[in-house]
Amino acid sequence: SAVISQKPSRDICQRGTSLTIQCQVDSQVTMMFWYRQQPGQSLTLIATANQGSEATYESGFVIDKFPISRPNLTFSTLTVSNMSPEDSSIYLCSGTQGSHGYTFGSGTRLTVV
Amino acid sequence: AQSVTQLGSHVSVSEGALVLLRCNYSSSVPPYLFWYVQYPNQGLQLLLKYTSAATLVKGINDFEAEFKKSETSFHLTKPSAHMSDAAEYFCAVRDPYSGAGSYQLTFGKGTKLSVIP
Numbered sequence: 133s134a135v136i137s138q139k140p141s142r143d144i145c146q147r148g149t150s151l152t153i154q155c156q157v158d159s160q161v162t163m164m165f166w167y168r169q170q171p172g173q174s175l176t177l178i179a180t181a182n183q184g185s186e187a188t189y190e191s192g193f194v195i196d197k198f199p200i201s202r203p204n205l206t207f208s209t210l211t212v213s214n215m216s217p218e219d220s221s222i223y224l225c226s227g228t229q230g231s232h233g234y235t236f237g238s239g240t241r242l243t244v245v
Numbered sequence: 246a247q248s249v250t251q252l253g254s255h256v257s258v259s260e261g262a263l264v265l266l267r268c269n270y271s272s273s274v275p276p277y278l279f280w281y282v283q284y285p286n287q288g289l290q291l292l293l294k295y296t297s298a299a300t301l302v303k304g305i306n307d308f309e310a311e312f313k314k315s316e317t318s319f320h321l322t323k324p325s326a327h328m329s330d331a332a333e334y335f336c337a338v339r340d341p342y343s344g345a346g347s348y349q350l351t352f353g354k355g356t357k358l359s360v361i362p
Contacts, residue, residue, distance in 0.1 A: 138288070163348055174335065175289075175352045224288060228348055232277050232296045232339065238288040 138237030268336030
């Protein structure tokens, strides 16, 4: 199955700044997903990223806050913009080739101070 | 919409005892079902998955799960717990008939497993 390299693994950021998280897949995947995992909570889907089209955002998440790029079938980025302490969380990317195999990145632990 | 309920946010077992983590799904058709494990500061690792083949699914590290349509359940079991099994476990579901662009997984709230020596 595919392997996803996600970076940075962790960061501490000042409020009001932005952080871009990158996920690189070692093989082509049809769809990529971005999740947020708040402390002690489950995974909440932020958006689905498909190559060549705008990401599809879930309710409660907007493009201005979480812009996503998907320039090709092996790479995606998520930016957390204008950060506040409430954005402190773990962010995970995931990829699938469209059947029932999913691979996850190791996560980015973000702390906003 | 798909949903998953994991009973018990925290389960403690003794080393060597049976592990049982519960997962119930809500769906009008049998979905694809997954169990993932998350160790501290790591991503998610697939333990096993049900994709409408055999109802008893065997996974890694001696974990297994049985799909029971009548009970809408997919409980995870392991005969003998090891200290290394201490982690967070997530059940997830996906509609097998979802069209292109709808392959996302829906996760349960997770169950933290503690293993007592």
